[in-house]
Amino acid sequence: MSDTSNVSIWMRPEQVQRAGPGRRPGYSRAQITATAIRIADADGLDAATMRRIGQELGTGAMSLYRYVPKRDDLIDLMVDAVASEIELPDRPSGDWRADLSLVAHQTRAAGFRHPWQVTLARRPTLGPNSLRVYDFALSALDGFGLHIDAMTTLNSMVANYVDSAVRDEIGWLEHARHTGMDRSQWMTEYVGPYVNQVVASGKYPMFSRNIREGTLSHQPPDVRFQYGLDYVLNAIADALPGQPIHRAPDAGPTTPGGC
Amino acid sequence: MSDTSNVSIWMRPEQVQRAGPGRRPGYSRAQITATAIRIADADGLDAATMRRIGQELGTGAMSLYRYVPKRDDLIDLMVDAVASEIELPDRPSGDWRADLSLVAHQTRAAGFRHPWQVTLARRPTLGPNSLRVYDFALSALDGFGLHIDAMTTLNSMVANYVDSAVRDEIGWLEHARHTGMDRSQWMTEYVGPYVNQVVASGKYPMFSRNIREGTLSHQPPDVRFQYGLDYVLNAIADALPGQPIHRAPDAGPTTPGGC
DNA sequence: AGCTATTCGAGTACGATGTACGCAAGAGAG
DNA sequence: CTCTCTTGCGTACATCGTACTCGAATAGCT
Numbered sequence: 001m002s003d004t005s006n007v008s009i010w011m012r013p014e015q016v017q018r019a020g021p022g023r024r025p026g027y028s029r030a031q032i033t034a035t036a037i038r039i040a041d042a043d044g045l046d047a048a049t050m051r052r053i054g055q056e057l058g059t060g061a062m063s064l065y066r067y068v069p070k071r072d073d074l075i076d077l078m079v080d081a082v083a084s085e086i087e088l089p090d091r092p093s094g095d096w097r098a099d100l101s102l103v104a105h106q107t108r109a110a111g112f113r114h115p116w117q118v119t120l121a122r123r124p125t126l127g128p129n130s131l132r133v134y135d136f137a138l139s140a141l142d143g144f145g146l147h148i149d150a151m152t153t154l155n156s157m158v159a160n161y162v163d164s165a166v167r168d169e170i171g172w173l174e175h176a177r178h179t180g181m182d183r184s185q186w187m188t189e190y191v192g193p194y195v196n197q198v199v200a201s202g203k204y205p206m207f208s209r210n211i212r213e214g215t216l217s218h219q220p221p222d223v224r225f226q227y228g229l230d231y232v233l234n235a236i237a238d239a240l241p242g243q244p245i246h247r248a249p250d251a252g253p254t255t256p257g258g259c
Numbered sequence: 260m261s262d263t264s265n266v267s268i269w270m271r272p273e274q275v276q277r278a279g280p281g282r283r284p285g286y287s288r289a290q291i292t293a294t295a296i297r298i299a300d301a302d303g304l305d306a307a308t309m310r311r312i313g314q315e316l317g318t319g320a321m322s323l324y325r326y327v328p329k330r331d332d333l334i335d336l337m338v339d340a341v342a343s344e345i346e347l348p349d350r351p352s353g354d355w356r357a358d359l360s361l362v363a364h365q366t367r368a369a370g371f372r373h374p375w376q377v378t379l380a381r382r383p384t385l386g387p388n389s390l391r392v393y394d395f396a397l398s399a400l401d402g403f404g405l406h407i408d409a410m411t412t413l414n415s416m417v418a419n420y421v422d423s424a425v426r427d428e429i430g431w432l433e434h435a436r437h438t439g440m441d442r443s444q445w446m447t448e449y450v451g452p453y454v455n456q457v458v459a460s461g462k463y464p465m466f467s468r469n470i471r472e473g474t475l476s477h478q479p480p481d482v483r484f485q486y487g488l489d490y491v492l493n494a495i496a497d498a499l500p501g502q503p504i505h506r507a508p509d510a511g512p513t514t515p516g517g518c
Numbered sequence: 519a520g521c522t523a524t525t526c527g528a529g530t531a532c533g534a535t536g537t538a539c540g541c542a543a544g545a546g547a548g
Numbered sequence: 549c550t551c552t553c554t555t556g557c558g559t560a561c562a563t564c565g566t567a568c569t570c571g572a573a574t575a576g577c578t
Contacts, residue, residue: 011453021546023555050536060557062537071536126453131463138465148468149475153487157494160419194270194385204390206397209407216408228412235416235494282526282573309565319528321566330565 009073010126027057029067033077037114040078045116075120080127082117085110088133092140096240097233099140100155103133104162104229111166118167144240154236161232169221268332269385286316288326292336296373299337304375334379339386341376344369347392351399355499356492358399359414362392363421363488370425377426403499413495420491428480 014029035056039048050061050071057063068074086106092099111118124130137158141151199208216224273288294315298307309320309330316323327333345365351358370377383389396417400410458467475483 008453011456021551021553023544023546023553025555027555046535049534051534054557062539062558063556065537066555126457131457131466135463135465138469142465148465148472149486150490151465152469152473152475153490156423156487157416157420157490160423161416164415164419164422194267197270198385198390204394206394206401206407206410207390210397210411213407214411216411227408228415231409231412231416231498232494235491235497238494238497239490280522280524280575282524283575284526286526305564308563310563313528321529321568322527324566325526 008126009069009076010128012069014067025066027059027063027067029077030081032057032064032067033074033081036074037078037081040116041114045075045119048116076125076127079117079120079125080129082110082114083125083127083129083133085113086129086133088136092136092142096140096144097237100137100158100233100236101229103137103140104158107133107159107162108166108225111162111170115170118163118170141236141240146241150239154239157232157235158229161228165225165228169225267385268328268335269387271328273326284325286318286322286326288336289340291316291323291326292333292340295333296337296340299375300373304334304378307375335384335386338376338379338384339388341369341373342384342386342388342392344372345388345392347395351395351401355399355403356496359396359417359492359495360488362396362399363417366392366418366421367425367484370421370429374429377422377429400495400499405500409498413498416491416494417488420487424484424487428484 032053036048036053039052039056050064054061054064064074068077086103088102088106134155137155138151141154146154195211198204199211202208216227219227291312295307295312298311298315309323313320313323323333327336345362347361347365393414396414397410400413405413454470457463458470461467475486478486
């Protein structure tokens with residue numbers, strides 16, 4: 001297992017039951033993954049080093065390589081383990097808006113539980129749990145006569161929104177861990193004076209207007225998230241051929257700032 | 260300058276003209292940034308180490324710290340330098356669809372020239388060039404009576420799409436650099452067999468259908484990008500109050516797969 | 519011109535990382 | 549027991565960002 005793996009981690013499943021001679025494994029892939037996630041949750045992904053994981057398991061760093069080919073593969077396992085927390089019914093309910101909304105909120109919640117996850121810029125994870133979520137979301141858009149290409153595109157719009165929204169909400173925390181300053185500190189000390197200077201310069205009217213009149217950044221995170229999600233879901237409603245039933249009651253999303 | 264900086268890089272501008280005693284600087288922030296970008300373009304962001312940058316400039320690693328507080332700050336400078344390549348008119352044309360499309364395509368092109376840029380998961384860059392692009396895009400959505408919160412949300416939809424689309428197109432290259440395998444190799448050797456196995460398992464019908472019937476991944480990148488972009492821009496058109504003029508001629512985006 | 523204050527250039531060094539290598543310890547099969 | 553295979557893990561190496569330090573260079577003042 002410690003060889004330079006040339007195939008995806010998903011093609012090298014753990015041999016949980018092995019017959020024949022040789023010492024029995026004292027650890028497991030799931031155990032290592034869980035430990036790594038616990039460390040990353042607490043102290044950030046960078047803290048989940050092979051040494052630290054080994055230490056918390058009561059062993060050395062190199063022992064882990066009997067179970068995981070490379071650290072990158074371990075991160076793949078971690079991402080898919082997070083996806084396993086996303087609770088979904090076996091099949092979509094038939095109300096696509098509710099189904100996609102469920103996926104969005106569940107994904108967001110999982111992102112909050114594991115802040116390190118949104119700081120990753122990775123190729124799509126092909127683990128079983130990630131595939132399960134993907135298939136559920138796409139199924140919700142099935143049956144409207146759309147081409148599969150259209151469905152994947154619309155689904156990507158939701159996924160992209162959730163990704164970037166959670167990243168905006170959380171991306172800080174990792175940054176805060178690096179620099180040791182919390183959000184208010186960042187705002188007031190780090191960029192605050194600069195933002196004021198930018199606004200005062202008058203060179204960027206729309207940016208300034210957003211700083212002055214924008215209410216979104218002062219809203220509770222849940223409200224902010226729902227606000228943008230409604231826009232995306234309405235966009236999908238408009239793209240679906242003749243299904244006005246599942247569109248939101250309002251003509252547009254609720255505007256927190258008042259219109 | 261080599262102290263632990265506690266304020267944003269944008270608040271510590273380079274003192275290009277300095278009076279008084281002391282040796283004159285032999286390098287410049289722009290020079291260092293340009294060199295770092297050149298290295299990152301050629302060999303990936305990880306290759307742009309302080310040592311390597313110094314070496315290419317004919318100096319040591321530590322000399323750079325006279326100009327840049329930390330490597331993270333240098334990356335901020337690099338990102339904003341990339342944004343400076345995005346060519347835009349001074350003000351929007353009045354055709355919001357054309358304006359946002361221009362920003363999208365220019366951003367994508369810049370992403371292709373600097374593949375390392377899309378692999379970053381960072382807080383928004385507040386450099387002058389990034390602000391310029393941001394202001395242009397928001398201005399294009401101004402004048403429709405929308406609240407600033409709505410404008411930023413719609414603009415984010417475009418930015419999110421471009422980000423993730425370019426990431427999908429390019430994210431590979433960084434991965435390829437790490438593992439040493441190119442795209443076809445990755446497809447056939449790394450995940451190909453696994454994908455076949457997943458499809459054969461029958462557990463993920465929508466994923467399988469996308470593999471079998473999906474045409475998007477076989478389209479030229481430009482077509483694929485435009486396909487998704489049309490969806491996003493149409494979504495914005497639907498969200499704009501009563502401005503059917505700038506909507507796309509077709510009812511929906513062109514479906515490459517034929518419908 | 520010479521002195522002084524100040525700034526830049528860069529070598530050395532430290533703690534950290536991922537992980538290749540090699541061997542000892544353990545466990546079923548004969 | 550002996551053989552064979554697997555796991556556990558200590559050691560070692562290359563590489564990273566960067567703190568510390570001091571000599572070299574330069575402008576203004578006497």
